[in-house]
């Protein structure tokens with residue numbers, strides 16, 4: 001079945017609407033980062049950069065780490081951008097842009113996020129590099145997609161829904177990391193459930209001048225327990241990445257550079273150093 005011109009928008013030069021990429025521009029291993037400036041911080045370690053492209057906040061460099069072809073791409077902030085990036089990345093590899101039909105041979109990408117994040121447990125200090133075992137979305141993205149979840153995900157999600165049930169309108173969604181990527185890239189890293197918030201301030205329990213509707217949000221988050229599971233950190237993309245990757249059949253892992261300790265009220269004075277060590281760790285292991 002042909003995908004219509006308004007559902008899948010292809011620019012006159014054959015590139016996809018927002019990412020401005022051609023199908024051949026995407027490697028099978030994709031690193032996503034939030035900050036467009038971080039793309040160069042990753043690709044400076046490539047042995048060879050084939051090209052650099054971009055539009056809006058979506059900057060892409062593709063090249064080689066040793067003999068492995070790798071794409072690094074910035075998503076900007078938030079799961080609304082993840083919706084765009086993941087649908088367009090998937091279309092680039094799984095839709096024939098000439099016929100507008102789904103290709104007969106499905107391609108699954110390995111997608112690794114290198115992001116920044118704030119920890120909500122006292123034993124996870126600033127400087128930690130943490131792998132998200134699950135992404136827990138407090139945003140609304142997955143209200144718009146049909147997602148099948150495993151029995152394990154369902155039972156953990158039920159405990160989470162009970163814990164956060166009194167928040168009313170919030171309908172959390174939960175997806176596990178790719179087991180193959182977490183067992184390799186994330187093998188010896190601290191792990192935990194990452195909350196993806198629809199904002200940086202009150203949606204992450206911060207208080208500046210506007211009053212928060214949810215009192216003691218960080219306490220509510222860090223007191224959650226279900227068997228061996230606990231919530232370790234807060235950021236703004238992982239849950240959307242995990243959920244859409246699974247819906248579309250890709251493998252995803254989120255690696256978090258912990259810049260803030262929300263329980264100790266601290267923010268790193270050297271955030272770039274922490275991000276740098278997360279980048280090096282991922283590039284050594286992909």
Ligand SMILES: O=P(O)(O)O[C@H]1O[C@H](CO)[C@@H](O)[C@H]1O
Nearest residue numbers: 034035077115116235236237
């Ligand atoms: O550093 P990045 O990857 O952008 O990630 C985190 O930083 C941003 C907020 O400062 C949000 O995007 C959050 O998820």
Ligand SMILES: O=c1cc[nH]c(=O)[nH]1
Nearest residue numbers: 116117118235236260
């Ligand atoms: O606390 C933090 C730090 C980085 N990014 C976030 O979203 N939250």
